[in-house]
Amino acid sequence: MGDIAGFLQLTLVKAAPLIFAALAGVVCERAGILNIALEGGLTAGAFAAVAASYATGSPIAGLVAGILAGALLCGLLGVAATRFNVDQIVAGTGLNLLAAGGTAFGIVVVFGAPGASPEVHALGTQGEGVLIVAALALALALQLGLDGTAWGLRLRACGENPRAVLSAGLDPRRIRVYATLLGGALAGLGGVFLSLGELDLYSDGMTAGRGFIALAAVIFGRWTPLGATGAAIGFGALSALQFVLQRAGVPSELMQALPYLAALAALTGIVGRARAPKADGVPFDP
Amino acid sequence: MSGRSGAIFAAVLLAIAAGAMAIAGANPIAGFGALLHGALGGERQLSETLVQTTALLFPSLAVAFAFRAGLFNIGAEGQLIVGGLFAGLAGASFVAPGIVAIPVILAAGALGGGLWGAVAGTLRARFGGSEVIATLMLNIIAALVANYLVVGPLHAAGVAGPETAPLPVSSWLPVLLPGTRLTIALLLALALAAGLSFVFARTVFGYELRAAGDAPAAAERAGIDLRRTALVAMTLSGAIAGLGGATLVAGVLHRFNVALSPGYGFIAIAVALVGGLDPLRIVLAAFAFGILQSGSLTMQALAHVPKDVVAFIEGLAIVGLSARRFAGSRGDGH
Numbered sequence: 208m209g210d211i212a213g214f215l216q217l218t219l220v221k222a223a224p225l226i227f228a229a230l231a232g233v234v235c236e237r238a239g240i241l242n243i244a245l246e247g248g249l250t251a252g253a254f255a256a257v258a259a260s261y262a263t264g265s266p267i268a269g270l271v272a273g274i275l276a277g278a279l280l281c282g283l284l285g286v287a288a289t290r291f292n293v294d295q296i297v298a299g300t301g302l303n304l305l306a307a308g309g310t311a312f313g314i315v316v317v318f319g320a321p322g323a324s325p326e327v328h329a330l331g332t333q334g335e336g337v338l339i340v341a342a343l344a345l346a347l348a349l350q351l352g353l354d355g356t357a358w359g360l361r362l363r364a365c366g367e368n369p370r371a372v373l374s375a376g377l378d379p380r381r382i383r384v385y386a387t388l389l390g391g392a393l394a395g396l397g398g399v400f401l402s403l404g405e406l407d408l409y410s411d412g413m414t415a416g417r418g419f420i421a422l423a424a425v426i427f428g429r430w431t432p433l434g435a436t437g438a439a440i441g442f443g444a445l446s447a448l449q450f451v452l453q454r455a456g457v458p459s460e461l462m463q464a465l466p467y468l469a470a471l472a473a474l475t476g477i478v479g480r481a482r483a484p485k486a487d488g489v490p491f492d493p
Numbered sequence: 494m495s496g497r498s499g500a501i502f503a504a505v506l507l508a509i510a511a512g513a514m515a516i517a518g519a520n521p522i523a524g525f526g527a528l529l530h531g532a533l534g535g536e537r538q539l540s541e542t543l544v545q546t547t548a549l550l551f552p553s554l555a556v557a558f559a560f561r562a563g564l565f566n567i568g569a570e571g572q573l574i575v576g577g578l579f580a581g582l583a584g585a586s587f588v589a590p591g592i593v594a595i596p597v598i599l600a601a602g603a604l605g606g607g608l609w610g611a612v613a614g615t616l617r618a619r620f621g622g623s624e625v626i627a628t629l630m631l632n633i634i635a636a637l638v639a640n641y642l643v644v645g646p647l648h649a650a651g652v653a654g655p656e657t658a659p660l661p662v663s664s665w666l667p668v669l670l671p672g673t674r675l676t677i678a679l680l681l682a683l684a685l686a687a688g689l690s691f692v693f694a695r696t697v698f699g700y701e702l703r704a705a706g707d708a709p710a711a712a713e714r715a716g717i718d719l720r721r722t723a724l725v726a727m728t729l730s731g732a733i734a735g736l737g738g739a740t741l742v743a744g745v746l747h748r749f750n751v752a753l754s755p756g757y758g759f760i761a762i763a764v765a766l767v768g769g770l771d772p773l774r775i776v777l778a779a780f781a782f783g784i785l786q787s788g789s790l791t792m793q794a795l796a797h798v799p800k801d802v803v804a805f806i807e808g809l810a811i812v813g814l815s816a817r818r819f820a821g822s823r824g825d826g827h
Contacts, residue, residue, distance in 0.1 A: 243567075243629065283812070293815035296565050296625050300762055301811025308804025315799040316517050416633050422626060460641035467630040467637075471612075474622030483623075 214447055219339050220405060222443025224249065226342040227397030228421030229428065229435040230349055231390035235281070236430055237353060238386030239366040239379070241488030243299035244284050245394050246418025247306030252277040252398025254310040257409035258317050260327040266334065269327070269403050270396075277395020278388045280306060285387025289380035292490045303418075311411055322411055329407035330399075338400050342436075345393070349432035362386055366484035369491040379491050394418070416467075423470030430484060442466045502813055506806055513802045524796040531791020532784040538791075540673035544745065546783030547675075548754075550682040551737020552761035553779055554689055555606075555730045557770045561693065562726035563706030568613060568628025569734040570758025571635035572606035576735020578639050579605030580742040581749025582647065584660035594664040599681075599739045606735015607728045609635060614727030618720040624727060632758070640751050649748075656750040666744035678740035683776065685733065690772040702726055734758065756804070760786075763807050766814040782807070 228245045235242035242248075256273030260266045284302055287293040311321070318324045330338070353359035361382055364372045369379035397417070402409045420442055427441075428434025442465075449462040511521035532542045552569035559566035566572075583601035587594055609631060616622035640655065649658035666676035693699040704712035705722040713719055737757070742749050764782050768775030785807070789800035 241625075243625070287812060287815070291816045293812070295815075296567065297762065297766065297815035298812050300567055300759065301808045301813075301815060303808070304756070304759055304763075304811060305805055305808025308801045308806070308808055311801035312513065312517070312799045312805055315801075321799065419629050419633060423630065426626065458641050458645065460637040464634050464637045467634050470630045471616065471622075471627060471634075474616045474627055475620045476622075 214451070217447040217450070218440065218444045220335070220443075221446040222440045223335075223339045223342045223404070224397040224400045224417055225421055225424060225439035225442055226346060226436050227393050227400065228418055229424040229439045230342075230345060230432055231277075231281070231393035231397070232421050232425040233353075233428070233430055233432050233435050234349065234362070234386050234393065235285075235390040236425060236487050237366045237484055238362045238383050239369060239484060239486040239489065239491065240285060240288055240383050240387055240390075241295050241299070242281060242284060242387065242390060243296060243422065244281055244302035244306070244418075245390075245421050246414055246416065247299075247303040248277040248281050248391050248394025249398040249401065249414040249418050250303075250306040250310055251280045252395030253402035253413060254313060254398070254409050255395070256399040257324050257327050257402045258313065260329070260403060261317065261324065264328055266328045266330045266403050270330070270399050273399035273403070274392045274395045277393070277398060278391040281391025281394060282384065282388045284391075285384040288387075288490065289383050292492055295488050295490070307412075310409070314409070314411065324409045326407045327403075329403045335400070335404040338396070338404050341396075342400075346432045346436040353432065363484070365491075366486050369486055370493075373493055383491070397421075420466045423466050423473070426470060426473045426483075429482075442469075506810060506813075509809065510802060510806050513805065514796070514798045517798050517802070519796045519798045524792055524798045527795040527798075528788035528792040529784070530788075531795075532788030536670070537673065538787065540670050540675040542780070542783045542787040543679055544674050544783075545786040546779045547679045547682050548737065548741060548745075548757050549761060549764050549782050549786070550686065550776065550779040551740065552734045552758045553764035553768065553775050554682075554685055554772060555734035555737070556758075556761045556765040557768065557772065557775055558689060558702075558733060559726055559730035560765060560770050561706050562702040562722060563709060564614075564617070564723060564726055564730070565625045566610070566613070566628055566727060566730050567625055567762070568610070568631050568731070568758070569761050570754060570756065571628065571632035572609045572731040572734035573738040573741075573754055573758050574635045574639050575609040575738070576602035576604075576606030576732075577738030577742045577749050577753045578642065578657075579735070580739035581657040581660075584664050584743060585649070585658040585748070588661055588664075591663045591665075591667075594661075595666060595743060598660070598664060598743050599736060602739020602742070603732040603736045606738060607732035609735070610731015611724065611728040613731075614724040617727065618724040624723075636751070639749075643749065643751055654750060655752075656746075656748050659748045660743060664743060665747055666740065674745055676740070676744035678744045681740065682737075685736075686772040686776050693772070734761075755786075760804075760807055763811045763814065766811065 252273035255276030256269035259272030260269030287298050288295050315321050365379045365382045372379040424435045424438035427438035453459050514521040514524040555569045580598045580602035584598045613624045613627040616627045617624045643655045669675045701717050764778045768778035785803045789803040792798050793800040
């Protein structure tokens with residue numbers, strides 16, 4: 208029984224950053240912004256959290272800084288996509304590169320040596336637990352919010368038919384920017400979990416493609432908060448299973464590749480036809 | 494982007510780079526000086542810049558090829574890695590005189606990259622799946638597969654690093670300048686750029702690709718098979734990136750190593766956009782980015798500016814250039 212409890216616990220720890228990032232992806236895509244800069248949001252959040260905790264000695268300051276950094280990075284995408292009509296995919300790729308380069312640069316500037324930060328004051332086991340519960344609670348809240356509130360209806364309308372939103376007297380571009388800010392804050396929180404929740408430091412490349420796994424979780428979860436969370440927990444379980452199966456001789460790379468292979472499978476439609484929001488990634492130019 | 498706004502944008506990027514150098518505690522003048530010296534300061538530096546130019550040119554042409562056909566190939570990195578892996582395996586196991594072995598190695602690279610591109614192309618053409626998501630996923634799968642193979646089953650006996658057995662010296666690409674790493678790969682890349690320029694401007698095939706990218710609905714009415722075009726364009730785009738991986742293996746590393754690419758496939762997106770998706774202007778853009786790549790290490794060593802500032806600026810450049818109108822731009826289609 209102890210083994211099973213340990214496995215479930217490890218699953219939740221591995222799933223939590225994926226849940227935050229997947230929820231970020233759902234919020235952005237349902238509003239019509241295809242945000243492939245989730246990886247950059249995680250990176251920025253993880254780095255800023257450690258830098259702020261290092262500077263102030265307070266992990267709570269780190270938490271706030273991480274959320275703000277994620278919101279700032281993804282908010283840039285929102286502003287660029289709505290005010291300058293940039294191509295979201297190309298801009299997202301640029302933001303990922305910018306976040307990777309900026310944090311690698313930042314490590315040297317802030318901590319004085321490349322590669323990794325020193326250990327800082329982290330959120331601890333208790334904080335880690337609170338963040339896991341927060342991830343699940345946010346998933347439920349977003350599901351209810353998207354389905355049953357005026358806010359959710361407006362946000363979804365921006366992703367399906369932004370012109371209708373405009374006819375209703377609202378500015379879909381503004382709503383899209385708010386969605387990327389909220390999504391970015393969630394991605395930043397995922398980064399905080401990685402650097403200050405699960406660990407107590409930042410190292411180069413520590414997000415390790417989780418932002419892309421989250422994109423896969425969004426598709427698998429059919430663009431719903433609870434669906435994406437379920438997929439993220441499934442991918443978290445795969446990640447936890449990796450430690451067990453590796454001892455049995457299963458190559459770890461195969462286990463790591465499974466979420467990405469699952470995403471490719473989802474694209475063929477064999478797991479049921481998944482449909483993206485109609486205006487997902489489509490610029491709105493009134 | 495017009496010349497004027499392009500100049501303003503370049504000036505803004507330079508100012509941000511100078512600011513970043515100042516934050517790092519360096520004198521920006523010394524930083525830029527070290528960067529330029531490291532890239533252009535002598536025959537050795539210039540040849541290394543051309544090595545980087547070549548490495549960027551192949552994936553940049555690959556990205557441009559797909560973008561012109563209206564397909565967002567974000568997967569040049571993965572295609573380059575798989576191409577390099579195929580080339581490394583072919584090169585280490587196939588021993589023949591260079592005149593036979595080198596074409597085989599390069600063809601193996603193009604085949605590997607082409608196959609990887611074809612996976613995304615098939616998902617797009619057959620199932621209507623997003624090539625953006627597919628290529629993003631395939632990048633990571635490529636890195637994992639390569640890592641698994643060269644650490645595990647294909648790991649060369651007696652080699653410490655995560656790499657395949659070395660290529661016999663006879664299979665190395667001929668060097669253009671003795672004592673440097675500059676090989677005929679540069680000439681191959683330039684010929685490819687000229688060839689693609691001709692294909693786009695003067696051939697029916699190139700016209701069909703551009704039509705599919707610029708005005709898909711009209712192209713379809715004119716009898717162009719969009720699905721077939723998508724599959725062909727992704728496959729050829731992947732083959733070009735894979736060929737680039739093969740030239741890195743046969744020309745620079747002389748074996749496949751998991752650290753084959755420091756992200757050439759991503760920087761290539763910036764290069765392709767700066768070059769306006771025009772093969773000949775991409776050559777110039779690749780040289781400019783080659784200067785950044787090869788000068789950044791000298792900048793780090795002499796002016797104490799972390800080399801990663803280059804990736805930061807490249808990322809900013811991509812974001813800024815994403816404002817360019819993509820005619821084939823549409824939803825991600827999944």
